[in-house]
Amino acid sequence: MAANFDVVVVGAGPAGSAAALVAARAGLSVCLLERGPFPGAKNMYGGVTYARILDDLIPSWWEEAPVQRWITRRSTMIATGTQAVTVDVRAGDWSKPPYNGATTYRSEFDAWLANKAVEAGATLVTSTTAIGLLRNERGAVVGVRTDRPDGDLVAQVVIACDGVNSFLAKEAGLYANFSSEHFTLGAKEVLTLGKEEIDKRFGLVDRQGIDIEMVGVTQGVPGGGFLYTNLDTVAVGVVVNVESLGKSKFRPEELIAGVKEHPSIAPYLRGAELHEYSAHLIPEGGYNSMPELVADGMLVAGDAGGFCLAAGLFLEGVNFAIGSGRAAAETAAAAIAIGNTTKSGLADYRRKINQSFVMADHKKMRRAPELVLSDRMQTQYAELICDVAQGLFTVSNPTPKPGLRAILRQERKRRGVRLRALVRDGITSLRTFG
Amino acid sequence: MNPSFEDRMATVEFRVDTEAHIVVDNDVCKSCTTQECVTACPARLFVPTSEGGILFNYEECFECGTCYMVCNKEGAISWSYPLGGHGVVMRSS
Numbered sequence: 001m002a003a004n005f006d007v008v009v010v011g012a013g014p015a016g017s018a019a020a021l022v023a024a025r026a027g028l029s030v031c032l033l034e035r036g037p038f039p040g041a042k043n044m045y046g047g048v049t050y051a052r053i054l055d056d057l058i059p060s061w062w063e064e065a066p067v068q069r070w071i072t073r074r075s076t077m078i079a080t081g082t083q084a085v086t087v088d089v090r091a092g093d094w095s096k097p098p099y100n101g102a103t104t105y106r107s108e109f110d111a112w113l114a115n116k117a118v119e120a121g122a123t124l125v126t127s128t129t130a131i132g133l134l135r136n137e138r139g140a141v142v143g144v145r146t147d148r149p150d151g152d153l154v155a156q157v158v159i160a161c162d163g164v165n166s167f168l169a170k171e172a173g174l175y176a177n178f179s180s181e182h183f184t185l186g187a188k189e190v191l192t193l194g195k196e197e198i199d200k201r202f203g204l205v206d207r208q209g210i211d212i213e214m215v216g217v218t219q220g221v222p223g224g225g226f227l228y229t230n231l232d233t234v235a236v237g238v239v240v241n242v243e244s245l246g247k248s249k250f251r252p253e254e255l256i257a258g259v260k261e262h263p264s265i266a267p268y269l270r271g272a273e274l275h276e277y278s279a280h281l282i283p284e285g286g287y288n289s290m291p292e293l294v295a296d297g298m299l300v301a302g303d304a305g306g307f308c309l310a311a312g313l314f315l316e317g318v319n320f321a322i323g324s325g326r327a328a329a330e331t332a333a334a335a336i337a338i339g340n341t342t343k344s345g346l347a348d349y350r351r352k353i354n355q356s357f358v359m360a361d362h363k364k365m366r367r368a369p370e371l372v373l374s375d376r377m378q379t380q381y382a383e384l385i386c387d388v389a390q391g392l393f394t395v396s397n398p399t400p401k402p403g404l405r406a407i408l409r410q411e412r413k414r415r416g417v418r419l420r421a422l423v424r425d426g427i428t429s430l431r432t433f434g
Numbered sequence: 435m436n437p438s439f440e441d442r443m444a445t446v447e448f449r450v451d452t453e454a455h456i457v458v459d460n461d462v463c464k465s466c467t468t469q470e471c472v473t474a475c476p477a478r479l480f481v482p483t484s485e486g487g488i489l490f491n492y493e494e495c496f497e498c499g500t501c502y503m504v505c506n507k508e509g510a511i512s513w514s515y516p517l518g519g520h521g522v523v524m525r526s527s
Contacts, residue, residue, distance in 0.1 A: 035515055035516075035518050035519075036519070036521075036523065037449065037519050037523060040524075041522075041523045041524060041525075042497065042521075042522065042523075042524070043524065043527075044524050044527035045527075047527075105525065105526050105527065106524065106527060107524060107525045107526070107527075126518070126519070127518040127519030128518040128519075129515050129516070129517055129518040131514075146518070147517045147518050148518070164499065165499045165513075165515075167514070167515070180503035180504065183499075183503055185474070185476065185498065185500050187476045188527060190526045190527055230526075233526060235527075242474070242500055242503045242504060243503070243504065245473075245474050245500075245504070246468075246470030246471075246473070246474045246503075246504030247468075247470065248473075249470075249473045250473065251473050251474075251476075251478070252474070252476040253436075253439070253442065253476065257436055260436075274436075274437050274441070274442060274445055275445060275526055276445045276446060276524065276525065276526045276527055277442050277443065277445050277446055277476075278446065278496065278524050278527040279476035279477070279496040279498045279500070280496065280498050281498050281499045281500060281503070
């Protein structure tokens with residue numbers, strides 16, 4: 001005998017829990033399915049949560065969310081093997097409510113958000129994997145099959161928040177343009193260092209935290225490195241294009257070691273001990289490679305929908321997961337209310353997403369993945385920027401100062417960087433980030 | 435100091451299922467000249483054999499999906515998630 005719900009949400013990550021919370025508050029019966037033993041067990045990231053999207057869903061969320069540290073210092077570092085140019089931003093506003101970014105352990109944050117859905121009336125079922133879709137004679141999705149005996153769950157709407165590998169979206173035929181070139185691997189080490197040492201080494205107090213994003217530290221494999229602080233641990237890792245990683249024959253842990261050994265990073269991590277190693281895929285294709293989001297009886301949100309910005313300057317995902325999960329639940333509730341959960345009845349989801357920050361940000365950043373992962377950005381420009389900065393600040397008396405323009409011209413010529421390409425990429429950068 | 439790979443994997447909790455969630459068809463792997471899974475898998479689960487095939491162990495899998503993404507041999511890797519409650523459990527990540 002199958003269990004019946006208005007909505008079955010698959011995956012209790014940020015997208016799924018936000019969807020379950022909103023659907024339950026709308027008065028729907030909701031089953032929130034999670035294959036891990038607890039929400040967050042299967043999740044890792046790299047690793048800042050921007051949670052202002054929760055402001056009206058969970059007022060004063062910052063007073064109760066399990067936050068490690070608040071990001072009050074955001075650094076962007078462009079590096080070569082022996083050089084680094086860093087833009088270091090500190091903002092006092094980021095250390096007080098409503099804050100900006102937070103570091104969290106996903107086992108804690110995801111479990112907290114899932115519990116909010118439970119408090120709103122959703123039924124959380126853990127340790128249960130959705131193994132396929134249930135369909136009616138017309139092919140519409142009417143539920144999911146789980147790996148439990150008699151574990152069919154019937155629903156008017158299935159919201160697939162089953163992550164970057166979304167088997168449900170694939171089964172529903174929504175991943176027509178699937179290509180592995182649009183995915184990156186995140187691999188990370190969480191290192192024990194102790195709160196006092198972290199505060200001292202990174203210039204932080206209380207719950208202040210730092211997030212350093214790096215380009216040019218991944219041995220020529222397109223991607224980047226990151227380091228951020230938790231309360232008494234530091235997370236350091238890489239995000240690299242999966243196809244390029246395979247061809248490079250570098251191992252993920254070797255790339256992490258390269259970041260840790262970089263002369264700008266190594267002193268921060270001296271004596272730190274490995275606490276937990278982890279890895280996860282990221283949908284990094286952005287706006288130009290998103291799957292379809294709506295099928296008869298089904299909506300897709302979070303990583304499963306390709307909502308993730310990993311575009312150099314900005315690295316966000318949890319916020320888009322929550323935003324898309326919420327829009328999916330609102331759409332499902334309206335469709336159920338009028339009794340039309342077909343593809344056309346659920347079409348409003350696409351409109352809602354398009355009108356929200358979820359798609360606005362992705363559309364604005366649509367050129368970013370290609371630009372940031374290009375060899376010019378990854379190697380040529382990183383070297384150019386570092387050499388120009390080094391030239392500018394090197395005092396080589398008795399030779400007089402060469403001047404910035406002369407250094408720029410000389411380094412550009414030496415590296416064979418064509419002015420036209422530089423100007424073109426500059427314009428693309430302005431249109432993307434400006 | 436970087437730990438040995440064994441020590442590295444020992445920092446991760448795995449609730450190992452009795453059945454493998456990923457199955458590798460060694461006959462297909464033998465015809466693969468690149469075997470990118472060997473280096474790309476963050477858990478080093480794909481080990482080349484002297485016969486030119488792949489020895490695969492599912493037990494310490496992050497369930498990330500990198501292997502099937504880099505694999506260019508149709509049918510070499512059958513990939514699914516472990517049964518509910520099994521597999522990797524990350525706590526501080």
